[in-house]
Amino acid sequence: MRCTRRSFLGASAVLLSGLPPVRAAAPPSRLRLLVAGPAGGAVDVAARLAADQLKESGYLAIVENHAGAAGQIAVEMLARAPADGGTVLVTPPGVFTIFPHIYPRLPYRTADFSGVGTLCGYQFALAVGPAVKADTVPGFLDWARTRPEQASYGTPGAGTEPHFIGTELERLSGVKLAHVPYRGGAQAINDLAGGHLPAVISAVPNLVAQHQAGKIRVLATTGSHRSDFLPAVPTIGEAGYPQITGDLFYGVFASAKVPGDTLAGLSLAFARAAQATAFRDGLRRMSLEPMTLSRPDLAATMSAMSDKWAAVVKRSGFNPET
Structure with a gap:
């Protein structure tokens, strides 16, 4: 499966059309948004735009930047956080789709995380x-x-x-x-x-x-x-x-141990945030394209990306130790 504009937009239409008003299932008083990038970067701006809109779904979202080790530090922070839905990670997909094929001793496992949704696309x-x-x-x-x-x-x-x-x-x-x-x-x-x-x-x-x-x-x-x-x-x-050819995005991820109803509430909240006019206008100022994937479509896309990059990395012969 290749992630294309058609699949992105088709998933978006299904997910976003007629969304009901949503309040997160037993939302925490604060939602930590761990950003795998420095303050002021594109992924950071997208996260902060989303944080502003998450108020409409009952979340008080606080952005934290963790830019070290090409995003690995942010992933480790999520892995150590309580699995109660109070912490999510905003990141490009490479920490889950490329790094496992490069670094044999990563301090995390992709299976320990679950996709919540996507904020936007880029090329x-x-x-x-x-x-x-x-x-x-x-x-x-x-x-x-x-x-x-x-x-x-x-x-x-x-x-x-x-x-x-x-x-x-x-x-x-x-x-x-x-x-x-x-x-x-x-x-x-x-x-x-x-x-x-x-x-x-x-x-x-x-x-x-x-x-x-x-x-x-x-x-x-x-x-x-x-x-x-x-x-x-x-x-x-x-x-x-x-x-x-390949389309990229900034995704939102949580611990795989977060209860299903809490994950569903988070997914709907981020989907609603991505519909907001202020959010989309902010993305356009950053030359980012609004794109939203449901949790199942995100999981399928991540799997396809991982398979693709595994083959590319193998063909390249790249070894970070040399």
Whole structure:
């Protein structure tokens, strides 16, 4: 199963149409939202927008940022919290769908957590800077093929989705591309715009402003549909590499030991928050797309993602110890 815009929107229509007024089943006085990212980042902003709307469902949501170890610290915090529904985690899916295939001694098990829902969707994109005279993915690959000593791409870090999108592009195109991992994406994009780095693979929200200012050129996005914020930019599938296609999201997760009625209350509360006009307007300002998955659809999507990334990681030969 591949997570597509159609499956996202179909699930959203079923989940969100005619939702009844909801009050959480025996809600705690406070709801801790653990965010796997720094304050001010996209996932943090999405969590805070949701926190404002959760008041309508009887929750007093308090956001806590735990950005260390690429999100692993936030997952550990959730694992140690009481399984009463008073603590949830907001994170991209990679901590559950990629890391188990990279790190054999993770301090947590994916089976110990349950999906509550999703807040929004986003895509990754391939962008080039002034060092590359190309306006298409094939053009960039032709440039890289004739300049093997310069052919490289930056990402927010080793073992991340952008890293493995790059290894797949390298494998499928047959063009050698050196990976340059950064500690986060901001410096990579600065180096790209400054002509010090040929290409970057990063989340669309990180690239829109620089692209619109003409400092970088986004060549393709990785979603199943063109980005609402870069409608003139083709998808990676349109560029000739449909195997790389994939939609991402910020998900909400809880302990798998939380009682079922409490999980159901949380799921409905987050679904209602995601419908709010103020929430959606806030997402759009961050170049994030409103998307909501039900708990069953989220579980199926996470399973499919895990299978996909397991194969990609194996093909890449990546070992974090080397």
